[in-house]
Amino acid sequence: MLSANRISHVLLCNVTQRVSFWFVVTDPSRNHTLPAVEVQSAIRMIRNRINNAFFLNDQTLEFLRIPATLAPPTDPSVPVWIIIFGVMFCIIIVATMLLILSGIRQHRRKNKGPSEMEDTEDKWENTVKIENGIPCDPLDMKGGHVNDAFVTEDERLTPL
Amino acid sequence: MDEARPLWATPLQFVFACISYAVGLGNVWRFPYLCQMYGGGSFLVPYLIMLTVEGMPLLYLELAVGQRMRQGSIGAWRTINPYLSGVGVASVVVSFFLSMYYNVINAWAFWYLFHSFQDPLPWSVCPLNGNRTGYDEECEKASSTQYFWYRKTLNISPSIQESGAVQWEPALCLILAWLLVYLCILRGTESTGKVVYFTALLPYCVLIIYLVRGLTLHGATNGLAYMFTPKMEQLANPKAWINAATQIFFSLGLGFGSLIAFASYNEPSNNCQKHAVIVSIINSSTSIFASVVTFSIYGFKATFNYESCLNKVILLLTNSFDLEDGFLTVSNLEEVKSYLASAYPSKYSEVFPQIKNCSLESELETAVQGTGLAFIVYTEAIKNMEVSQLWSVLYFFMLLMLGIGSMLGNTAAILTPLTDSKVISSYLPKEAISGLVCLVSCAIGLVFTVEAGNYWFDIFNDYAATLPLLLIVLVEAAAVCYLYGLRRFESDLKAMTGHALNWYWKAMWGGVSPLLIISLFVFYLSDYVITGTLQYQAWDASQGQLVTKDYPPYALAIIGLLVASSTMCIPLGALGTFIVRHLKQGDTASVA
Numbered sequence: 001m002l003s004a005n006r007i008s009h010v011l012l013c014n015v016t017q018r019v020s021f022w023f024v025v026t027d028p029s030r031n032h033t034l035p036a037v038e039v040q041s042a043i044r045m046i047r048n049r050i051n052n053a054f055f056l057n058d059q060t061l062e063f064l065r066i067p068a069t070l071a072p073p074t075d076p077s078v079p080v081w082i083i084i085f086g087v088m089f090c091i092i093i094v095a096t097m098l099l100i101l102s103g104i105r106q107h108r109r110k111n112k113g114p115s116e117m118e119d120t121e122d123k124w125e126n127t128v129k130i131e132n133g134i135p136c137d138p139l140d141m142k143g144g145h146v147n148d149a150f151v152t153e154d155e156r157l158t159p160l
Numbered sequence: 161m162d163e164a165r166p167l168w169a170t171p172l173q174f175v176f177a178c179i180s181y182a183v184g185l186g187n188v189w190r191f192p193y194l195c196q197m198y199g200g201g202s203f204l205v206p207y208l209i210m211l212t213v214e215g216m217p218l219l220y221l222e223l224a225v226g227q228r229m230r231q232g233s234i235g236a237w238r239t240i241n242p243y244l245s246g247v248g249v250a251s252v253v254v255s256f257f258l259s260m261y262y263n264v265i266n267a268w269a270f271w272y273l274f275h276s277f278q279d280p281l282p283w284s285v286c287p288l289n290g291n292r293t294g295y296d297e298e299c300e301k302a303s304s305t306q307y308f309w310y311r312k313t314l315n316i317s318p319s320i321q322e323s324g325a326v327q328w329e330p331a332l333c334l335i336l337a338w339l340l341v342y343l344c345i346l347r348g349t350e351s352t353g354k355v356v357y358f359t360a361l362l363p364y365c366v367l368i369i370y371l372v373r374g375l376t377l378h379g380a381t382n383g384l385a386y387m388f389t390p391k392m393e394q395l396a397n398p399k400a401w402i403n404a405a406t407q408i409f410f411s412l413g414l415g416f417g418s419l420i421a422f423a424s425y426n427e428p429s430n431n432c433q434k435h436a437v438i439v440s441i442i443n444s445s446t447s448i449f450a451s452v453v454t455f456s457i458y459g460f461k462a463t464f465n466y467e468s469c470l471n472k473v474i475l476l477l478t479n480s481f482d483l484e485d486g487f488l489t490v491s492n493l494e495e496v497k498s499y500l501a502s503a504y505p506s507k508y509s510e511v512f513p514q515i516k517n518c519s520l521e522s523e524l525e526t527a528v529q530g531t532g533l534a535f536i537v538y539t540e541a542i543k544n545m546e547v548s549q550l551w552s553v554l555y556f557f558m559l560l561m562l563g564i565g566s567m568l569g570n571t572a573a574i575l576t577p578l579t580d581s582k583v584i585s586s587y588l589p590k591e592a593i594s595g596l597v598c599l600v601s602c603a604i605g606l607v608f609t610v611e612a613g614n615y616w617f618d619i620f621n622d623y624a625a626t627l628p629l630l631l632i633v634l635v636e637a638a639a640v641c642y643l644y645g646l647r648r649f650e651s652d653l654k655a656m657t658g659h660a661l662n663w664y665w666k667a668m669w670g671g672v673s674p675l676l677i678i679s680l681f682v683f684y685l686s687d688y689v690i691t692g693t694l695q696y697q698a699w700d701a702s703q704g705q706l707v708t709k710d711y712p713p714y715a716l717a718i719i720g721l722l723v724a725s726s727t728m729c730i731p732l733g734a735l736g737t738f739i740v741r742h743l744k745q746g747d748t749a750s751v752a
Contacts, residue, residue: 017482017483017484018478018482018483018484019485020482067293067294080274080275080277080278081271081275081278082274084273084274085274085332085333085336088270088274088336089336089339092336092339092340092343093339095343096339096342096343096346099343099346099347099351100346100591103346103347103589103591
């Protein structure tokens with residue numbers, strides 16, 4: 001940890017053509033250079049500030065032997081895909097239910113249709129039909145009175 | 161007849177149904193691969209020849225049979241000749257296998273579609289490792305798109321023996337896919353007829369959008385030039401012709417019974433000859449169109465990878481030799497490399513092993529087919545485009561439409577014979593029959609969502625449909641021409657549609673197409689026999705790539721069972737009819 005912020009304590013060496021350099025940090029109070037491990041951990045902690053000072057980022061400003069601490073990807077509490085899955089699932093279920101129910105209703109209407117036809121025919125028969133002022137009922141053979149005037153053919157003809 | 165057979169509302173619905181069935185994922189991910197492997201532009205020659213000689217005649221044959229017999233595959237073949245009821249059953253069995261594994265692709269498409277609504281796309285970045293100093297190891301060795309496919313989507317196991325547990329995420333997507341299919345087939349032709357407007361037309365909209373976007377991408381012309389440069393020497397390669405014939409055959413979906421099922425809902429006077437020609441031409445043009453799109457995307461991806469490879473080399477050299485930033489560019493890379501090799505030989509030899517030889521050709525030559533193309537290569541290209549979420553959503557939506565369209569045909573092939581049968585349809589309404597079929601297929605399809613599920617998927621994809629279909633279509637063509645009688649069929653068609661049968665169709669049905677199918681059949685059998693043990697590609701997580709392994713004996717047994725269960729239906733059906741007839745004759749003889 002740097003005890004005091006003094007630019008004069010940072011010494012450069014091995015400057016190359018490319019913008020790169022080695023540096024050591026001295027501690028004037030104890031007259032020795034700080035160990036590399038301490039400097040590395042310090043830089044790791046304030047890496048962002050150093051990057052921003054140079055308007056660079058981890059890809060363009062590299063510290064050798066200091067691995068970058070990569071930012072973890074943002075994990076929402078509910079994964080996005082489940083939300084969309086849920087929406088699609090509900091839509092499809094609702095549409096399927098609607099189709100099935102309308103199919104059942106159509107089926108019932110078809111079944112009711114022919115039976116309704118039969119009901120009206122029965123009603124038609126139950127109303128008393130009147131022709132020429134005489135109710136047809138007594139003329140119906142439902143009662144079953146045999147008219148003796150009409151002899152059945154079997155008795156007229158003599159059997160062979 | 162108490163209930164008239166349901167019909168398509170307009171002939172256009174029938175054409176769209178056939179198009180949405182035939183135009184499927186094979187057009188998008190198999191044809192571009194074949195084009196690349198067998199000589200680019202010159203592959204079109206065997207392809208178009210096979211289309212006119214094999215594809216159109218057989219398609220017309222199936223449509224004509226379905227329209228004439230007005231029943232699903234089982235009833236239609238039983239009417240042609242009672243000994244052929246096994247052919248219909250074999251078609252239904254193959255369709256059942258197909259629908260079981262095909263809907264898994266739709267489930268994967270749903271998975272990717274749902275994940276496309278994130279920024280950044282989950283397959284574009286690798287997840288971090290434990291102490292957040294770098295990326296996950298498997299992801300580093302492979303690429304982020306491969307990692308997302310093999311680890312996040314499939315969670316694949318290292319071999320087929322280690323089956324693992326059912327993964328709940330793909331299982332949920334599979335259930336959703338089956339629900340969607342059920343919704344579309346619920347009411348039979350009434351609902352299917354409306355859905356096919358979308359499944360037939362929407363993929364074309366997306367393909368056109370992708371065509372415009374693809375052609376304007378940087379590096380697209382590299383891919384197009386690579387694909388379309390004809391390599392005429394491939395015309396002499398018999399494999400090119402065999403693959404062209406195979407592609408036409410399977411792309412049109414012959415032999416599954418779906419075309420017979422669709423045609424059975426036609427008016428008898430429908431001009432199916434015209435429709436057969438239209439559907440086959442549209443199917444092939446879509447393949448060619450899709451390969452233009454695919455290759456412009458390929459070219460973009462290859463150029464992007466090539467340039468990033470070069471940039472990595474530049475960075476490596478800049479770092480090792482402490483050169484000025486911007487000193488090394490793409491144009492002077494070679495000179496500087498030779499300069500550095502001569503000026504600092506020892507240091508250069510240290511760095512040399514890490515310098516990759518970047519080549520555009522080798523990037524373009526990575527030919528991929530099947531699920532690898534759709535889910536790995538395409539996503540890799542998409543993640544580098546601007547507004548990648550939009551392109552991703554469009555692409556997977558298109559895959560979904562193509563897949564659902566083909567599923568409609570597959571399920572129609574299974575359901576039409578079931579609803580035609582008086583026994584079953586008297587007990588259950590057709591909604592219940594469709595529901596049962598979907599439920600059973602979904603339950604068995606959960607096998608493909610276990611950790612080793614992709615290996616089982618490959619087994620079904622490679623073996624469930626290939627050989628049986630060739631046999632089925634061969635028997636179909638021979639039956640119509642020789643058992644039923646070509647002249648009788650011709651007069652049937654004339655009475656039905658009013659048009660006379662062209663000599664061309666007669667020549668193809670009688671001679672050329674069956675011969676082609678026999679040669680394909682012989683080729684495949686000899687291929688299986690010669691290669692000996694069958695092998696598969698397994699994903700090795702430690703290396704981050706695919707390795708070849710042998711199938712264990714029980715997997716080989718299942719492969720044999722798959723092929724046998726559909727092909728054996730044909731002789732067993734004939735045998736069954738023979739026995740039943742024999743018994744009936746025995747009865748009548750004893751009564752008289």
